[in-house]
Amino acid sequence: MKGQDKKILFPIGDSFQVIESSGEKKIECLKCGYVYGAADKDPKANSRMMERPVTFTSSLNGYGMADRFVIREFYCPQCGLLIAANTQLKEDPPFMEMSLSI
Protein backbone atom coordinates (compact mmCIF):
# COMPACT_ATOMS: atom_id res chain seq x y z
CA MET A 1 0.00 0.00 0.00
CA LYS A 2 1.29 3.40 -0.91
CA GLY A 3 0.98 6.23 1.53
CA GLN A 4 3.32 8.31 3.56
CA ASP A 5 1.37 7.79 6.76
CA LYS A 6 1.39 3.98 6.66
CA LYS A 7 2.63 2.36 9.86
CA ILE A 8 3.08 -1.41 10.19
CA LEU A 9 1.64 -2.52 13.56
CA PHE A 10 2.15 -6.32 13.64
CA PRO A 11 2.01 -9.46 11.49
CA ILE A 12 -0.67 -12.14 11.72
CA GLY A 13 0.72 -15.54 10.78
CA ASP A 14 2.31 -15.90 7.37
CA SER A 15 -0.39 -14.13 5.34
CA PHE A 16 -1.30 -10.78 6.87
CA GLN A 17 -0.08 -7.72 8.67
CA VAL A 18 -2.05 -5.03 10.42
CA ILE A 19 -1.26 -1.49 9.39
CA GLU A 20 -2.47 1.94 10.38
CA SER A 21 -3.05 4.46 7.62
CA SER A 22 -4.92 7.76 7.81
CA GLY A 23 -5.95 6.86 11.36
CA GLU A 24 -7.56 3.54 10.33
CA LYS A 25 -6.34 0.04 11.18
CA LYS A 26 -6.39 -2.26 8.17
CA ILE A 27 -5.31 -5.76 7.19
CA GLU A 28 -3.01 -6.13 4.23
CA CYS A 29 -1.34 -9.02 2.42
CA LEU A 30 2.05 -9.73 3.89
CA LYS A 31 3.41 -10.72 0.48
CA CYS A 32 2.17 -7.96 -1.86
CA GLY A 33 0.52 -5.24 0.24
CA TYR A 34 -3.04 -5.71 -1.07
CA VAL A 35 -5.38 -4.07 1.44
CA TYR A 36 -8.20 -6.43 2.44
CA GLY A 37 -10.02 -3.77 4.42
CA ALA A 38 -10.70 -2.73 7.98
CA ALA A 39 -8.98 -4.73 10.72
CA ASP A 40 -12.32 -5.61 12.33
CA LYS A 41 -13.53 -7.41 9.18
CA ASP A 42 -12.53 -10.87 8.01
CA PRO A 43 -10.10 -10.55 5.08
CA LYS A 44 -11.85 -13.49 3.41
CA ALA A 45 -14.68 -11.09 2.57
CA ASN A 46 -12.37 -9.31 0.11
CA SER A 47 -10.45 -12.33 -1.14
CA ARG A 48 -11.04 -14.64 -4.08
CA MET A 49 -12.61 -18.02 -3.36
CA MET A 50 -12.25 -21.28 -5.21
CA GLU A 51 -14.24 -24.43 -4.43
CA ARG A 52 -12.82 -27.91 -4.78
CA PRO A 53 -14.34 -31.35 -4.17
CA VAL A 54 -13.18 -33.03 -0.96
CA THR A 55 -11.67 -35.80 -3.09
CA PHE A 56 -9.09 -33.22 -4.22
CA THR A 57 -7.15 -33.72 -0.98
CA SER A 58 -7.61 -37.51 -0.79
CA SER A 59 -9.44 -40.06 -2.90
CA LEU A 60 -10.36 -41.75 0.41
CA ASN A 61 -12.76 -38.86 1.06
CA GLY A 62 -14.87 -40.29 -1.75
CA TYR A 63 -15.91 -43.11 0.58
CA GLY A 64 -17.53 -40.63 2.95
CA MET A 65 -20.21 -38.07 2.27
CA ALA A 66 -18.18 -36.34 -0.46
CA ASP A 67 -21.29 -35.05 -2.21
CA ARG A 68 -22.31 -33.07 0.89
CA PHE A 69 -19.01 -31.25 1.49
CA VAL A 70 -16.76 -28.81 -0.34
CA ILE A 71 -13.29 -27.36 0.23
CA ARG A 72 -13.24 -23.57 -0.04
CA GLU A 73 -9.87 -21.96 -0.61
CA PHE A 74 -9.32 -18.22 -0.25
CA TYR A 75 -6.63 -16.30 -2.10
CA CYS A 76 -5.20 -12.79 -2.20
CA PRO A 77 -6.80 -11.23 -5.32
CA GLN A 78 -3.57 -9.45 -6.23
CA CYS A 79 -0.77 -12.03 -5.75
CA GLY A 80 -2.64 -15.33 -5.30
CA LEU A 81 -1.32 -16.11 -1.81
CA LEU A 82 -3.45 -18.82 -0.20
CA ILE A 83 -4.80 -17.29 3.01
CA ALA A 84 -7.28 -19.93 4.23
CA ALA A 85 -8.97 -23.22 3.41
CA ASN A 86 -12.12 -24.61 4.99
CA THR A 87 -14.03 -27.85 4.54
CA GLN A 88 -17.73 -27.17 4.89
CA LEU A 89 -21.19 -28.39 4.02
CA LYS A 90 -21.99 -27.17 0.50
CA GLU A 91 -25.11 -25.35 1.61
CA ASP A 92 -23.35 -23.40 4.37
CA PRO A 93 -22.09 -19.89 3.56
CA PRO A 94 -18.33 -19.20 3.53
CA PHE A 95 -17.02 -19.39 7.09
CA MET A 96 -15.93 -16.02 8.44
CA GLU A 97 -13.58 -16.61 11.34
CA MET A 98 -11.42 -13.56 11.96
CA SER A 99 -12.24 -10.22 13.53
CA LEU A 100 -9.72 -8.10 15.36
CA SER A 101 -10.81 -5.74 18.10
CA ILE A 102 -7.86 -3.42 18.35
Ligand SMILES: [Zn+2]
Ligand atom coordinates in the same frame (compact mmCIF):
# COMPACT_ATOMS: atom_id res chain seq x y z
ZN1 LIG B 1 -1.11 -10.56 -1.94
